[in-house]
Amino acid sequence: GENVEQHPSTLSVQEGDSAVIKCTYSDSASNYFPWYKQELGKRPQLIIDIRSNVGEKKDQRIAVTLNKTAKHFSLHITETQPEDSAVYFCAASKNYGQNFVFGPGTRLSVLP
Amino acid sequence: DTAVSQTPKYLVTQMGNDKSIKCEQNLGHDTMYWYKQDSKKFLKIMFSYNNKELIINETVPNRFSPKSPDKAHLNLHINSLELGDSAVYFCASSQELSRALHTIYFGEGSWLTVV
Numbered sequence: 001g002e003n004v005e006q007h008p009s010t011l012s013v014q015e016g017d018s019a020v021i022k023c024t025y026s027d028s029a030s031n032y033f034p035w036y037k038q039e040l041g042k043r044p045q046l047i048i049d050i051r052s053n054v055g056e057k058k059d060q061r062i063a064v065t066l067n068k069t070a071k072h073f074s075l076h077i078t079e080t081q082p083e084d085s086a087v088y089f090c091a092a093s094k095n096y097g098q099n100f101v102f103g104p105g106t107r108l109s110v111l112p
Numbered sequence: 113d114t115a116v117s118q119t120p121k122y123l124v125t126q127m128g129n130d131k132s133i134k135c136e137q138n139l140g141h142d143t144m145y146w147y148k149q150d151s152k153k154f155l156k157i158m159f160s161y162n163n164k165e166l167i168i169n170e171t172v173p174n175r176f177s178p179k180s181p182d183k184a185h186l187n188l189h190i191n192s193l194e195l196g197d198s199a200v201y202f203c204a205s206s207q208e209l210s211r212a213l214h215t216i217y218f219g220e221g222s223w224l225t226v227v
Contacts, residue, residue, distance in 0.1 A: 034215055043202060043218040044155065087153055091216075100145075100206075100216060102155040 002027040004092050006103030013080050014111050021106045023090035024072040030092040033066060033073045038087045038105075047088075048075070080110045115139050118203045118219040125193060126227055133188045133222045135203030144186035145204040145216065146178060155202070161186055193226045200224070 003026040013019045023033075031052035036044035050057045050064045050073065057064050061080075066073040077084055087107050093100040118135040125131055137144060143162040149155050159178045160167045166178065175191045188201060203219040 038153075043220050045218070046215050049215060089155060100157065100160075105153045105155070107153075 002030060002092055002094075002101040004090060004101050004103040006090050006106055008106060009104065010107045010109070012109045012111060015080060015082060017080055019077045019080050019084070019108055019110075021075045021088055021090070021108070022072060023074070023092075023103050024070075025092040025101075026071070027092070027094065028068075028071065029094045032093045033064070034091050034093075035062075035064060035075050036089040036091065036102075038089065040086070044089055077108075080108075082110050082112055084108060085110045116203055116205055116217050116219040118201075118222050120222060121220060122223045122225075124225045124227060127193055127195060129193050130189070130191045131193060131224070132190070133201055133203070133224070135186050135188070135219060136184055137203075137205040137217075137219075138184065139205055139207065139217065141205035141207040141217075142183070143206050144180070145206070146186065146188050147202040147204060147218075149200040149202060149221070151199070158188075158201075159186075190224075195226050198224055198226045 006023045034049035035047050037047045038044040048059050048062050048064050050066050052068055055066055061078050063076045087105045089105050090103040116137045145160045146158040147155050148158055158169050158172045161178055161180055177189045179187045200221045200223050202221050204216045206216045
């Protein structure tokens, strides 16, 4: 089955700096890669996603890049703000149900 | 107007008890899920269910059973609770709009503590 790894597990950056979180996946048939943000005590919420036929997608300060050949994808957050502090999860999927696999999460701390 | 709602939000119970967590989605989605998030924040799928099939993660003990009275509801019943069952349980739902496009929307979570 699919296996998703995520690095780093924790990341601290100064406010205004950029943050990058990387994920790798094992199943070459996976073709959908969402990112979720989970603030303390709250539910994971979708922040951006990318399909396998696209190499990069951007939404204001966040962007995701995908390298299908290498089977890795990354989340980029620019001009970080304290409210970006949260746990971020990547996921990979090729179908619903058991094939939707989350990475172990990255705890991002943005220091003022 | 919550899209995926689950109750209770907090539950403290003794070992050996049986408990249920209810989930309802008003998004008209076809598929619903239960995820378990442990103290290390790992999100592990337990079940996925639509009107066609129930898929069970093989690592889930059979003390856990999903029950779906209709498409909009997927309840989680847990028998003989153990200390290790303490976690946050998230209900979620998704709609397969096209192949592989089925973003998952989570409920607010149910914090289960077994003492």
